[in-house]
Amino acid sequence: MTITTTEQDFATLVEPLRRELLAHCYRMTGSLHDAEDALQETYLRAWRGIDRFEARSSLRTWLYRIATNTCLTHLEGRSRRPLPTGLGAPAADPAVEPREEHSVAWLEPLPDDVVWARPTADPAAEVVTRDSVRLAFVAALQHLTAQQRAVLVLRDVLQWSAAEVADTLELTVAGVNSTLQRARAHVARLDHERRGELTDDRRRRLLDAYVDAFEAYDVDAIVALMTQDVVWEMPPYPGWYQGRAAVATLISTWCPAKGPGSMRLLPTSANGQPAFGVYMLEADGVHRAFQLAVLDLGEGGVHHATVWFGVEHLVACGLPAELPPPGAEAAAVDAR
The missing domain is CATH 3.10.450.50 (Nuclear Transport Factor 2; Chain: A,)
Incomplete structure (x- = not known):
């Protein structure tokens, strides 16, 4: 079955997914600006292909596949976005005057209002959890290859099956599992900052x-x-x-x-x-x-x-x- 839709119908279909797709693109790119660009490209690709969409999977899953591959294309040839702690240098001497470095594309913050326009009655029902965009986690993701990043996010954040990830990224299930194992180990070494919840x-x-x-x-x-x-x-x-x-x-x-x-x-x-x-x-x-x-x-x-x-x-x-x-x-x- 295929879908025939107008541009207005398309906008109505995809708008409810905008915030979670933007968060997904942010996890992948580490930049709000790049995430917004990737989301616009995702919508463009989806609009061009909507008449060929076969409802064997949900529209949400289909859009996530497009968004993931859009981000992978965007990341080709680009360096990762680190924080200063991710550069590998020891702690600096605070008595020495700090100097700016604009040749590095730094990791950027994600304003909460971009993802959560208003409070959710049931925090457990949030599609985008706060833990999934936590700064230390996103910073750790930037140390992975683009493919490792995609596998980890699709499997551990979106809870996709290995088969779904393999189909999206054109990998084997065994390849997805081995990539996931390496990515989890790397992130576990870097993301270790949570120190208990405060009242x-x-x-x-x-x-x-x-x-x-x-x-x-x-x-x-x-x-x-x-x-x-x-x-x-x-x-x-x-x-x-x-x-x-x-x-x-x-x-x-x-x-x-x-x-x-x-x-x-x-x-x-x-x-x-x-x-x-x-x-x-x-x-x-x-x-x-x-x-x-x-x-x-x-x-x-x-x-x-x-x-x-x-x-x-x-x-x-x-x-x-x-x-x-x-x-x-x-x-x-x-x-x-």
């Missing part, structure tokens, strides 16, 4: 204290919220830093903040994790977008902070490029 109250208090410490520019209070072996990295700077003392030296030496009030933080979320847009006070008295910080939390506090520089990362999370002066919004309301 909602503990999580809220930790994040509130994080905001207070940064907005007060209290370096001692900032690092007190971190584990002893905390890791701090900040693309596009290739250096990464480990331990409270190193992070304290880094922030107190190189952060442009001058004191309390220099920074303001707005909460957001990315990769299913808590995040903050950080705004820095500039000479004209305006706080402008400075960085996006995505946090890994555990019982001991913040154990990993990944910080991206660039206003585009904050805007992608729905945050403004700059903030009005404190009290300006309230004053405007009172004036009305």
Whole structure:
């Protein structure tokens, strides 16, 4: 059986799958921009082939097959997208001024609103789980070959059978199983950061204290919220830093903040994790977008902070490029 459809019918069919397909393309590419491009190409390929679609599998499965192969084509000849910790270098000296490296295509964050437009009544029913786009997991995927990445995601995230994966990737079932074994072992060595879930109250208090410490520019209070072996990295700077003392030296030496009030933080979320847009006070008295910080939390506090520089990362999370002066919004309301 084949499907004959109009362009409007096609859009109606595929739109409910958009967010989960985008998350799939992000896992494969490590970039929101590349994922959006791959999704558009997926839709184009699907539209061109919709009249030849045979309903032996679901439309969802068919689109995932197209998306996977689109991503594999996209990844041909491209280098992986690492985080600084994935470059293989030892932890950097925080006393040495960090230098940007723009020749590397860095792993990018995934704003939660891109995948979850609104809360789900039943978190267990989410098609895209937060664990499947967790930053440490996606970073580990980038160390796999494109084919290994596809096999692992299709088998372990989407729960496809080995036969379905083999058919999609034109492999044998034995080839899929051996590839999966190698991919799982490699990811297990790299993705080992989860340190227990926090209660909602503990999580809220930790994040509130994080905001207070940064907005007060209290370096001692900032690092007190971190584990002893905390890791701090900040693309596009290739250096990464480990331990409270190193992070304290880094922030107190190189952060442009001058004191309390220099920074303001707005909460957001990315990769299913808590995040903050950080705004820095500039000479004209305006706080402008400075960085996006995505946090890994555990019982001991913040154990990993990944910080991206660039206003585009904050805007992608729905945050403004700059903030009005404190009290300006309230004053405007009172004036009305």
